[in-house]
Amino acid sequence: MLSLSCTDPLARRLDGAGGRDNNNKNSNICWSSISVDDSLTSLQWLQEFLVLGVNMPQQAHQQPHLFRQEVDSDAPASPFTGDTTIGLPLTLGKSTAAAYSRMQSLPGIVAHGHCPDEVDYKTNMHIKPPYSYATLICMAMQASKESKITLSCIYKWITDNFCYYRHADPIWQNSIRNTLSLNKCFIKVPRQKDEPGKGNFWKIDPQYAERLLSSAYKKTRMSPVQINPTLQNRLRVNLQPQPRCSCINSESQRFLREFEEATGADQTWDPHMAEGTMLGSWRVDSGSGGNKRKQSVGTRNGASKVPRRSSSPLFPVDGQKEIGTLKEDIDWVDLLDSALNRELNLESAEPLRPIMKEDDLTVWGTHITPGEDPVGTDDIHGLVENQRSNDMSDFDQETFLATAFLRARGLKKRSKATVISSVAPLSTWASCLTLNCQ
DNA sequence: GGGTGTTTATTTACCC
């Protein structure tokens, strides 16, 4: 029987992770500094493990991926997928790397090619997709074969492809409209007088697409992972507060995009190929947003300033200010046992052989020089190449490309967790890390 | 009345 203590280690960790930006920045810190003992005495690793680890086998190589060409789906591939069907949020307040570091401390959990951080947004109603509204609109526009699209079609596409929005407060539709109006990337196309229907059409301004093509996606805003309030109500679990919940940090996205640009990797949704399609680099009119219109108007409802809703409804605003405790009982042992059982079912998977320095790391005609970093990405290269000979999937190939790219960019000195979680399909980097454990 | 579009205000997160 496990005896788990959740207070002190958790408090210590949270103490070091305060501040709104710390989630991302602490990724590396957690990876390198959390001891096994620390991990095992904190409940957070368990929480993350439960979220990240379940139902992975069937997803590891089946989930759509941003890099992968999807044949029969207009749905946005979720580059960061995972299963949250058990209803707990993904990596609450901790980066993938941090979560993974703790998972790794559990023997047998990591070593089976798991994909701990994938979310199928098409079916997962609990986690808000990490795409800005502008991105969603753009996705909808690209998915539509038409050059213009109506607001209702945008709504429909989003709800069809992001389960979260099917159940979310319809306020998001207001935000969509707001985005369409404010964002110069979107052009309103008036409806013909004889055209039936309501509202105008919308399309993307090609000039912004061109700008995007000539310059990289420089800026991306990462939405925090948000949990559908219905889930919150269902769970009624007061988990420890975290200042931010983000499963993919901005650095990861940047690397991802740099990788895409460098490799021209196939994507389900290819912003480079789609006319007017732009991801993450929307130029909004400088007059909008920000605090330029500072004006004391009180509030519209006459009340004094009301705290904003927590980014994660699981964490009430008040709760985010303090270190909370698990206020309701959770049968952690059962949950752990259940999750472990699922994990152990993977043991039939063929073990990966260690990387050998003499292995030929030539991939698609490109030779990767091995041996520069003792336990670094060389291992991954070798793994992927060797796996390739065993019918390596596109998924794995993408991982290899991503890793090779990062290495070429001089990122090999990063912590492995950072590198891998930055770009690799996570089903693969779990396998890759296995090598490093050997 | 409901959907749509616009505007204003505020907060949050990220970058420099």
Next chain:
DNA sequence: GGGTAAATAAACACCC
């Protein structure tokens, strides 16, 4: 810390 993009929220007008 300032600037700014994005998100959130609300009010309002217009149109079918």
